[in-house]
Amino acid sequence: MISLGRLDRYMMSRELVEDATKRDEGCDSRTAVEVKNGPFSCADESKEEDLKHINLNVxxxxxxxxxGIVGSGxxxxxxxxxxxxxxxxxxxxxxxxxxxxxQTSWIQNGTTEENILFGLPMDRDRYQEVVRVCCLEKDLEMMEFGDQTEIGERGINLSGGQKQRIQLARVVYQNCDIYLLDDVFSAIDAHTLSEIFKVTLH
Known part of the structure; x- marks a missing residue:
């Protein structure tokens, strides 16, 4: 009954307000992300402030x-x-x-290539560069069929570090303006992390 109650509350909860975040693609200002005059809440029916006094400009x-510490928001x-x-x-x-x-790696049941492209058309030069900067070249060499290897549901055939680097490669291939990375290096060894940081994040 408790689980049914949770499911009922979830299904009956309101959709998020479409204008919760104002998005201006291609604007001319120097600002990429701006948050002014918190607070905000996790629950739609609650007036409780989960985080407050939030002011951020990137x-x-x-x-x-x-x-911040675990659970700090x-x-x-x-x-x-x-x-x-x-x-x-x-x-x-x-x-x-x-x-x-x-934070939690999401890998679809398919090949490594499909997980990186994620439905986008193949740009071979860009794809190879993304594989290089995310330090996936050696991993693909060790796989039986390279990037055409089926990696299984939720990446069952991959290590934690490989999952994180494939996730990172997926977003780098998207070629977006802003990248939000939530603790994506926790399972990557120090040497590989140093290489990724130098060539991908700088």
Missing amino acids: NKGELTAIV KSSLLALILGEMHKLSLKVRVCGTTAYVA
Whole structure:
């Protein structure tokens, strides 16, 4: 009955407000992400402030890190920028297209290539460059059929680090203006992380 109650509350909850985040693709300002005058809430029917006094401004071309203890709201802030949180009295503005990588790796049942392209047409030069900067070349060489290897449901045949790098390659291939990365390097070894950081995030 408890599970049924949770399911009922979820199915009956309101859809997120479409204007929760103002999106301006191709705008001319220096600002990439702007959050003004928090608070915001996780629950649509609640007036409780899950995070408050949030003011954030990230300019185009900047690399910004959000740090804090476990449960302090880092992932919630990214969800707010994506328009997946209920704002109470604040302004959220995103200038450009966005790509997001979640903490938990999401891998579809298919080939490595399909997981990276994610429905986009193949640009062979760009694809090979993405594979290189995400340090996937050696991994593909070890796979029986290279990037045509079926990697199984939820990436069952992959290590945690390989899943994270395939996720990263997927968003890099999207060629967006803004990349939101939620703890995507936790399973990647220090040497590989250093290489990715130098060539991908700079």
